Amino acid sequence: MAISKKVREQMKASSWIRRMFEEGMEMRRLHGAENVFDLSLGNPLLEPPAEFNEVLRRIVNDDAPGTHRYMPNGGFSGVRAAVAKQLSAESGILFSGEDIMMTVGAAGALNVILRSILDQDDEVVIIAPYFAEYIFYIQHQTGVVREAQSGPDFMPDIASLKASLNERTRAVIINTPNNPTGVIYTESVVDAIGEAIRDAEKRFGTEIYLVSDEPYRKLIFSDAPFPFIFKHHARSVVATSHSKDLGLAGERIGHIAINPADPGKADFMDAARFALRTLGFVNAPALMQRVVAEIQDATVDVSEYRKKRDFMYAALTDIGYSCVRPDGAFYLFPESPIADDLEFVKLLQSKLVLTVPGVGFGTPGYFRVSYCVEDKVLEGSLRGFAEALEEAR
Ligand SMILES: Cc1ncc(COP(=O)(O)O)c(C=O)c1O
Structure with a gap:
């Protein structure tokens, strides 16, 4: 066959x-x-939300030359700046457009991140219960899946995470609010994850990315603050999208946000632009980039x-x-x-x-x-x- x-x-x-x-x-x-x-x-x-249709109609009617051409692989600079502004306001950490890359949904973002950091047979830790597609994303990008477990409350079991980290680990993926449990990790759990990763980096003399997959970040029903990863590990990156928070799953629009404090962020973003281009995405959909840039605070x-x-x-x-x-x-x-x-x-x-x-x-x-x-x-x-x-x- x-x-x-x-x-x-x-x-x-x-x-x-x-x-x-x-x-x-x-x-x-x-x-x-x-x-x-x-x-x-x-x-x-x-x-x-209503704003989406209003902005979409206006932008569709704008026939300025070049509207539908190629653009820089990471996305329009004005769009990246708008995403950075919103993320800065939400997280309390200052992002610039340079820290943002527009992607084809969170799925595209995850594939780009994994392609950028994995060599053949490098390991990626995922924490059960997890979104099953992670397994295929990791394998497609030449990695090997290693599973860690959660406790009965579906918070990651830190002892299990520590036991899953080794000299081949290149990334740990977390997902909160979680699919399939709906659970939101606490700040202290995310802190413990960051500490476990740094401890492993020291032990093995390696660099490990904490990757946070956050397409449900704005679908939260409690007042607890969202546990952004950036304070908890410098080498960290977010993959997210507007599939759920703006109801645009079919439009395939999302982004990557690299931690501004990551000492390797310039190299990472270079690699990510290359990966986005050569995985065949080339760039995130142009029309949707323009629309979501104007409604970053809507849900x-x-x-x-x-x-x-x-x-x-x-x-x-x-x-x-x-x-x-x-x-x-x-x-x-x-x-x-x-x-x-x-x-x-x-x-x-x-x-x-x-x-x-x-x-x-x-x-x-x-x-x-x-x-x-x-x-x-x-x-x-x-x-x-x-x-x-x-x-x-
Ligand atoms: C946890 C999780 N990550 C990623 C995705 C992919 O989302 P997107 O539509 O942004 O590619 C989904 C979709 O259901 C999901 O549940």
Whole structure:
């Protein structure tokens, strides 16, 4: 077969996702779409804020010459300056446009970061539960995945992180608010992560990047300050996007922000521009760069997601599920009432409720519920959740 062995293996490893998708389609065909309660996808429900459409219309009508041409690989300088201004205001740390690079979503940003820092078989630590695509991003960029674990509250287990760091470690990826748990790491946990990394750098005489994947940073329901990584490790970089906070997942617009205090930041940004170009992205979408630059302080109506979180968390725990209460993103990660989460997800499926097994996030024994769907889908799913728990018991 003409397909790469590696890609075939990777596709096989994630084939249950495809199977679930196909089974979901079949269920809709058999039972009617309105009778199937699909809580399996992380596709943002909320529409972009009104400012987005206003600015988009104005910019589309601007036919100044050169509007659609190539640009510097890192993005328009005015756009990078606008992102830097907003990030400075949010983090209390001064960024300049030089510290920002516009990317094709957070996924593109992560691939660019990994391509920039990894040599063949260098290791990248990810902390379970994690976004499963990390595995493929790391492997595509010639790295090797090493997993660390979290505690029962889904905060990273620092002892496990320390044990996963070695002379081949080049990066640690964290994700908060987390997909799939919705948990926000505390400032002290992020501090402990930074300390563990610096300790490993000293022990092994190496340099290790702390990479923070933050597409849910503005989807937060508590007053706790967001734990920016910059104070906790100098060699640190953020990957993020407007897929969720502006509801622009299909438009593929995000950015990288390098820590202004990183002594190697100029080299890093040079490498990142090269990686962005030669991975084939060339530059982030021009039109979207211009639009988001003007609405950096806008977000979707986060209170809508909070209402859904409140409703679904209360409903599932009332039914009898055990679940950590999330403070961000749009996911719940309840414990499976039986040890085999794949089996339980199948049982839910037989009740026409679609969820994702925890094994897909490196954490068997749990399952993910995406509540970024219409209220009627959440309400309609509850009977299936109740019946499945009853049968599992
Ligand atoms: C944790 C996490 N990181 C990255 C991404 C990719 O996001 P983007 O659309 O910005 O590429 C997602 C998308 O669901 C995600 O959940």
